[in-house]
Amino acid sequence: MSKLLRVLIAFFFVTSISGCAVFMAVDQPDKKDVDLFKVGTPRSMLLAEFGLPTVAEVRDDGKKYEIYSFTQGYSKGAKAGRAVLHGTADILTLGLWEVVGTPTEGAFDGNKMAYEVRYDSNNLIDQIVLLKSK
Numbered sequence: 001m002s003k004l005l006r007v008l009i010a011f012f013f014v015t016s017i018s019g020c021a022v023f024m025a026v027d028q029p030d031k032k033d034v035d036l037f038k039v040g041t042p043r044s045m046l047l048a049e050f051g052l053p054t055v056a057e058v059r060d061d062g063k064k065y066e067i068y069s070f071t072q073g074y075s076k077g078a079k080a081g082r083a084v085l086h087g088t089a090d091i092l093t094l095g096l097w098e099v100v101g102t103p104t105e106g107a108f109d110g111n112k113m114a115y116e117v118r119y120d121s122n123n124l125i126d127q128i129v130l131l132k133s134k
Contacts, residue, residue: 029073
């Protein structure tokens with residue numbers, strides 16, 4: 001078997017087995033702009049960034065309360081950098097990096113967060129309570 005053929009077979013083997021950690025890094029949740037959770041932010045901006053709230057209600061005081069629950073993820077640059085690192089490590093170790101990379105990406109899957117928001121009569125935030133931060 002020629003050396004070139006062996007190199008090609010090894011290359012295809014490595015590229016076919018590598019990727020779990022690479023794809024997991026790319027598929028991590030996106031980073032959300034939590035700086036929007038401040039007094040005076042319009043409700044429409046929260047909806048645009050976080051989507052519909054988990055809970056929405058009008059309480060006895062007549063004010064609207066909402067709870068936003070989400071996973072705080074990573075910037076596009078951080079996700080791309082991690083994917084490149086995993087891909088390079090996969091190639092250099094002939095795929096053995098997956099034993100370390102896949103559990104690592106599983107552990108670093110973002111932070112679970114939840115905020116309770118109260119709005120004034122103009123749908124502007126007038127109170128924020130951090131309920132959960134992993």
